Amino acid sequence: MSKTSKQQKNGLFNKFLNGVEAVGNKLPHPVTIFILLSVAVMIVSEIASRAGLAVNFYDAKYKTEKMVEAVSLLNADGLRYMINTATENFTGFHPLGTVLVAMLGVGVAEGTGLINTALKKLVLSTPKKLITAVVVFAGVMSNIASDAGYVVLVPLGAIVFLSFKRHPLAGMAAAFAGVSGGFSANLLLGTLDPLLTGITNEALSAGGIDLTILPTSNYYFMFVSTFLITLLGTWVTEKIVEPRLGEYKGGYADDSMEVTQKERKGLIAAGISLLVFGAVMLLLTLPENAALKADGQLKQFIYHGLVPTIMLFFLVPGLVYGIVSGTIKNDKDVIKAMSTAMGTMGGYLVLCFFAAQFIKYFSYTNLGIILAVSGANFLKAIGFTGLPLIIAFIIVAGFINLFIGSASAKWGIMAPVFIPMMYQLGFTPEFTQLAYRIGDSCTNIISPLMSYFAVIVVFAQKYDKDTGIGTLISTMLPYSIAFLLGWTALMIGWYLLGLPIGPEAFIHLPM
Template identity: 45%
Template sequence: MASEAAATGSTNTGILGWIERSGNKLPDPVFLFFWLIGILIVISVIASLAGWAVQHPTELTEAGEPVVIAATSLLAAENIQRLWVDMPTTFTHFHPLGYVLVVMLGAGVAERAGLFGTAMRAGVRNAPTALLTPIVVLVGMLGNLAADAAYVVLIPLAGIIFHAAGRHPIAGIAASFAGVSGGFSANLLPGQLDALLFGITEASVETVFGDWTANIAGNWYFIAAMTFVFLPVIWFVTDRMIEPRLGKWNAEAAGNAMAEEQGDRPLTDGERMGLRWAGLAVLFVIGLWLLFTFGPGTPLIDEEATPEARLTPFYRSLVAGFFLLFLLAGWAYGKAAGVINDHRDLVKMMAGAMEDLAYYLVLAFAAAHFVAMFAWSNLGLVLAVNGADFLSSSGLPAWALLAAIILVSGLLNLFVGSASAKWALLAPVLVPMLMLLGISPEMATAAYRVGDSATNIITPLMVYFPLILIFCQRWQKDFGLGSLAATMLPYSIGLMLVGLALTIGWVALDLPLGPGASVFQEIPGTVNPVAPAAAQ
């Protein structure tokens, strides 16, 4: 499928052709990190020889003087020793790794048992015609919890449902693609992506400021708001722009065989029973966490901590909470639907989820060493302090800085498709720098997510872009790469504009981003950068 899509777009010209050609020249994200490690080594040597240094914004000597942190060469004996001796620790202590592995153990069961796919089919099959578009879009955004299942189940199914309703099937594919991928970060609940991104955020904070615990619900309110502002935009673009542009669908162009091929069938009694049991399992886990939080002994509340820190155990338990929720819901569904017969099937599904993460483990190995070596070189602190001082003197308000991050993230997304790979590149500098300007790590993460989502649907380098093209070509054989990009471009522009407006409004009103997470924070110390020796 990918080769056919590539062939379709090989003669494409203009900006889309340039983006595709330029992006194809980039190495795989794994090797991209290795190349960046090589560049980082060279920069660290130059910075060390030039004497780049800053005063640490929070640490003081015993005499009360600011601690001076100098850039360190990664070719210094101590750093070479760290690289080879601590390699297993560097990899296994990479924060996103543990978060993702734990959540995916449960989500893998729910996906393989068929819970995610059945829930999405149930959500859109009997949708009222007048509300067909918003229901497809909403299910697509909520389907992000299902990761890959949303792409391979919902998007082709949306085309079938639109066709059955007498509407253009490609409009259905476009609307669901915009919901699943353009609304990639929008959701009513935190999920796998939150665990992944906040793990990287946590590692980035710790490279400069030491221990900091990520709260994977730190963007909960923000991503819920994204859901409600993105939905009407995608609805409007689909019904008022894309479907009129596509023209009236010729119902004779595709027969019922298309629907049968892509699995448009009523839910079985077992699947309906499975959904009911899965819902009860979800309610059980929610009730269990409420009991742990408010019940006898309040194990998820630290009664002796300050008011701001009392819920820290609750936030840190959410990774385990989502693991248990997905695991029990998937098990309950599979048992009722006849997919899971005994505990051995459950273990096989969990093992299969780990197999799917094989590429991510390789990527995490490279990213972990890039982040660790960035910290060893002290370049993160040097760049963050000097960057914060420059931005502070520029007088730019917080909303302008965050808007710039959104635009840069959206542009970078055209060339590097992986959300985690981009954030691992940007976060080590952006997060500490914004903290030194009083902007919280949660707000930095939220701004990145807006930019990353908006341009997912227009880059041929997005891993599912060729697959979506094939889905469209099943209905219209001459539908090419440029056709798909042109169809999705209005969605991308609309999502970027409302995402910018949402972020600016959120900052202006200083609204909470999630439980215990705010836009601004106390600046961690006084910023007094020391000019590089080469400039003195």
């Protein structure tokens, strides 16, 4: 390609990127969006109620049919409901407690330095041929620790590649692809699983569906997805991104990759403590008369005890690492780490308050049920169901993700509509949530509105001062396309084989 043609192509591409950025910047904050949506529900509920809007709601699970009518919020009863239930709506919002409890343990593991040291040790112990795969894999795994991957592993990826005399931006891209592009994949359960599951359960309740799903509902699919994302991320890095970047001409970084003696001792101790914790949990759950079993079953533990277990999974090795490595001197250091983690959740708390009101308003007015049933009937009438519908839903989720970065904010908006709608079309809420997670993850790395996007640009400018938003998006776009195509193909294969997507979680509702 000639230089002139390349410049023209880049010019058109940058115009497109500038257009995406301009449109996205005009969107209000997610909290404002929920407020506007709540006001819209009030107005529409009054109009629908006056028009006598109603539908026959068929519950495929219980094979019962009932009539639901629109209920207005703009009358005395509606006003009392909004005022009297506002606090209860917030405190009873399921994702609120699950995320905050899990973050207590993650905060200790991150604050003591355990996560940072474990990531460094992982890449330092890797053979040269596997370094790309390990950087991507570590990125995927790091998302169980919330934002740690962005602030620790992305710059670490650049340092690792530099140490092997490879282009640092390729290492940064590989890490960023794993952390953000593979955000939903993991071998372990993280904070995202109970967060999205909580919103899904709220949407089921709002849709009048007497059903709840488990935090483990997508586990089988996301476990396999970890290896898929690692393979795709490695291939794109080595075959597309790194050749395009060429040889690195800049100076080499002074950043230290060394793991100190204290850190090494801390890691060993943390690993031992994790093994002991795992053994204790097995004793509490596997034997026939295990303490955590109720009536011989683990159902209550899976529904209610899994989140505290995730907290302890990070808290125990975090404490041990901190004590042995010297980053924890007393109890105040532990509380400080927890408080720091909680301090980062302020925006999430505000978001939860208004998201909870919106979802509860949807439930009270019956608009969610009416919209879901009407939408499902329309899709059936035009024959747009089954696999084509799921693929279209993934694309829609990925497109919306370009403009609203928060996974919980988008799902809070989409779930009350799509969960009941897909349920009416025979898809389980677990599968609808899985499809959303694919679309939500794939376009994270090309959205200028993703909360850490600007931070990644700053990291990249350390190695190339001319790096900008367009540079980063053009670098990450091949990953986004590969992840979207590969992940969707995996979903299609899973769908055709009819495999379970998690424990007691399937694709179709039982007939």
